[in-house]
Amino acid sequence: MKPAAPPPLNALRTFEAFARHGSMTRAAAELCVTHGAVSRQIAALQASLGVALVSGPRHALVLTEAGSQLAERLTPAFGAITDAVQATRHGAAREIEISCLGTFALKWLIPRLPGFLEAHPEVRVRLSESYQRVDYRRDRFDGAIRIVEPDEIHPRAQATRFLPQHQGPVGAPEVMARLPTLAAVAGAPRLRSATFRRAWPAWAALVGLDLPPARVEREFAHNHSMVEAAVSGMGVAIAPWAFVAPDVVAGRLAAPFGFVERPSWFAFLRPDGRRDAAVDAFRDWAVVEGALSPPPPIPSTDPDAGTRR
Structure with a gap:
């Protein structure tokens, strides 16, 4: 029996953006298309798969169970594609995005960052500011620094303590x-x-x-x-x-x-199960710097x- 044709890659990419943002408007802005284009791509993907991926009124769509499962697998896959393209574009250089608490970046991370860049000239570090809980089913950055409470859970993240609070x-x-x-x-x-x-x-x-x-x-x-x-x-x-x-x-x-x-403590959160030597190097450097930080x-x-x- 001839295998079923895979769904269009563009439809999968559009659905992944919608699932990550939870909004057609924000997905459209990321993809530089119209709101209607996002809606049509998701409808086409559902028709291709024969499965309902979203439900609810048009202005407040939510993922179905099947949609959630598909999105959970698509986000790391598209992240890996982005990483591969960046690596090809920059040769041996690897750019990583680290999401960080803004004040921690200003007062602790940035003053120490030249040491990491000198030790790892092959890695470029881009910092973004956020205070939201990390969820690697949705988030596309490579690593994050957050204050973590004892009962706090960050989905699909591997957490490494590096500094007491x-x-x-x-x-x-x-x-x-x-x-x-x-x-x-x-x-x-x-x-x-x-x-x-x-x-x-x-x-x-x-x-x-x-x-x-x-x-x-x-x-x-x-x-x-x-x-x-x-x-x-x-x-x-x-x-x-x-x-x-x-x-x-x-x-x-x-x-x-x-x-x-x-x-509670400062922790470095990286995507669980994703191999990335540059992110691991940044995590290990943060652990060393945390141990050297004066109390x-x-x-x-x-x-x-x-x-x-």
């Missing part, structure tokens, strides 16, 4: 000089990032501090904005040591109460025992 209160030196106790810190204007709104209560629980309601609270979209607000004297921030170490060392920020270790220079202390439970 310490948090503590930081502020401009003149602001912290007016706050002699943890109780005074708790009463200061609080700065927080929308990416981790629980920073203050999480830190207070770790140091055993009864945290009163905030009198003044100022929120910023990202940690780097929050850190700069602390430098400017707008209040006190609870920040990871990795995000503020250069500013504390330079004297732009003060951290007289030190940092406490959180039950918080001031131990976490509590000079105001009366504020503890």
Whole structure:
């Protein structure tokens, strides 16, 4: 019996883009085609396979079980094709995209990155900023750096811890000089990032501090904005040591109460099961750099025992 002809590659590519984005509009933008073209390609693919891949109203389509299974296999396959084309285009050079928390990239990764590039001239590194949970059924970057909580799951990812997470209160030196106790810190204007709104209560629980309601609270979209607000004297921030170490060392920020270790860590997440020597080299380099990173220079202390439970 003659085997069935494979479905058109363009239809598969269009469906994979829709499945990854969850949106025909965003898939159309990536592929530089119209919304209608995406819809027609998906309809053609369903007709070719004789299987429903999407369901629901036209403005809110979702993947069926068959669609999810197909997309899960297509994304790494198209990723491998992209890698092969890039390798051919650049000769021996290999470009990898690393998705990273923006503040971590600015304060920790980029200052160290020249060392990796010098040791691996055959690898080009492109950084992209994201705070979303990694899902390699959808994501197309080669590796990612995230803060990982103990119960957190990143589908199809192989996670490697490379740096512990310490948090503590930081502020401009003149602001912290007016706050002699943890109780005074708790009463200061609080700065927080929308990416981790629980920073203050999480830190207070770790140091055993009864945290009163905030009198003044100022929120910023990202940690780097929050850190700069602390430098400017707008209040006190609870920040990871990795995000503020250069500013504390330079004297732009003060951290007289030190940092406490959180039950979370910085991890490098790479696609599970995909062989890639360049990504493995970057992961191994991050592990070495994490081990060489200085810990918080001031131990976490509590000079105001009366504020503890």
